Amino acid sequence: MSSKLHFHSIVSGLKDLIDCGDNGTEEQINVLKAIALGIFKIPIEAYNNLESINQQQLAKVVVEPFIRRRYIQLAVMLELCRHPKSHQQLSKLESSAEELGLNGNALTVCRKMIDMSALEATTDYIRRYKQYFLVLQEQHGPEAFNHEGGRQYDESFFQTLDSFSIMSPGSLGREFFNFYERNGMHLPSRTSINPGYYVCHDMNHVIAGYEPTGIGEICLGAFKLSMNDCDANWMASMTNFLIHEAGVFKPGKSAQYEPLGVDGDPFDGLNGKQGVMTLKGAPEMLADALERGTKCNNDFSTMDHIEMATVPLKEVREKYNVVPPLMSVADASIHW
Template sequence: MPLIISGSLVEPTTRAALGAIDVDGGSTPQQRALLGALVEHLWKRPDLDLDNLDPLSPSLAAAAITQPEHRRRFLWMVAALELCRRPISPAQIDRINEYAVAFETEDVTLEIARTWLNEGADRAQLDILRFFRGWHSEHEETQLLARKVHAQSPDEQMLELFESFEDLPEGTLGREFLEFHTRNEFELPGLDPERNILRTVFCCHDMNHVITGYEPTPAGEIALAAMSFAAGRCEPTWAGLLLSMAYHEGRLTHHDEPVPLETTLSDPAAVELLGEAFDRGSECSSNFTFADHLSMADWQLSKVRAHYNITPLRLGLSQP
């Protein structure tokens, strides 16, 4: 499905998704923005007009989408669409559950919005993190996987490594990594003991910000996840996209803050950036997301981008 979808499944998948978000008077602009970006830029079907497609009911969708792995990944996609809805709707949650029942498929992603609605954001985060945990190691920096660090202390060895990047020539990946943190006033991964458990994930994630040129704004975070998914076309990068949608579009927080009706994908510029991200990822020669970034720290950033055929940003939020 969202991984590598065959031409014959694009249209029924799109129609089934339209059926899954057709509640409470219809789909929302944010939901249609995400679905439209998937259809046009990831699946390369700009000829499919969402306004002129007939939605598929759960039973018809089950007849069209028959493989268990395709059904499961379809539910991941509509879980992302569900998190785009403003406000969170019981009818939306129930509608997607009808597709899960018709597909005879259960998945933790289906619990995220229901838990959020009934038990609050803190509990919903447990669901999204439980889903993501299955691919946690793929999102860690390769060279750092085997290293252990005391939970109550900064990772001095990692910080020494980052400090050595200051001696690299300007324009190298390592120097740009430091510039990224300085420019955004971010602590380097490994400095805060309370976040040490995720230090290898943050290192990998921030390297990908530098390589792709997306800044850490909500729109930039969603674009980075979309580009990573399009480049990787695998379950770990799809999990990353769903996680990004939950936090940066769904605004899943620790504090049960009210979610505004106008969110990231309410902005046409953010939607355009998302579409471009799918295009850029599709053009990559291989998956940069889980590369051994530290081994390329002394490469010029331009060489890293050329190695993965990462095309320049046409829109904003670019880095050097």
């Protein structure tokens, strides 16, 4: 089966999925259009003329496991872009997953967002996400673990972090320090919660070129997911959507994450009606991030970044074929 037919079928299936009697919300339609044009390169005329196909039809056309998985990932992202949440949309999403023979934490999270309070949904999600923390931590130094099962870092790890400020201009370590400085953040330290998680996460920010804004976080998650479609990256991408699009919880100071808002649609700051993907240019940035990740020739997300700290960032990007990101009015802070 040709790629063109695959792409058209995916978009047609997603058109059906977001339609709850309204053809999808304006936000969902904009995101889907950006995906169709930006990732699948479907001409605008062809996109406008594509008819919806139901999920049973889609399952007959799309049989490859990795394409089915990507379809459900895009479907979940689009589901999280509906405000307020819809039982009808969730039902269609779950039916689609059943037709495609897929399940997993992401679908369970979507269900619990409707059935539970923000506090309950947050608690459940953290429990599910914790199993991936170890994979997403900085892979540096001896494999020693703390009492919570996280990676234990020795004194040399933190001494190296402290040295980033005096490393050569343009080096990965120096750019990491600059990333923290220009965003008003303190470097992870011996007293930080999960320092290895944040070092790894923010090294990825630096290499990919996204700043820690709402759309920057969502784009980084999408980029990593396309670079390496593993369960850990899928859950990390979901985390970004749940924080910055669905608004169910936020990064905490005393705890790893804290619930946000009230029952229903608890997005804080936009009256519970909008998420980051409503920003002008944000859907195009998301599509671009998904495409950029596929162009990388290897996965740099969980490499030993500390070991590479003295290497020029330019060389790191060239080694992994990290191409420049789309500059958009949705986020003027992209650093490249």
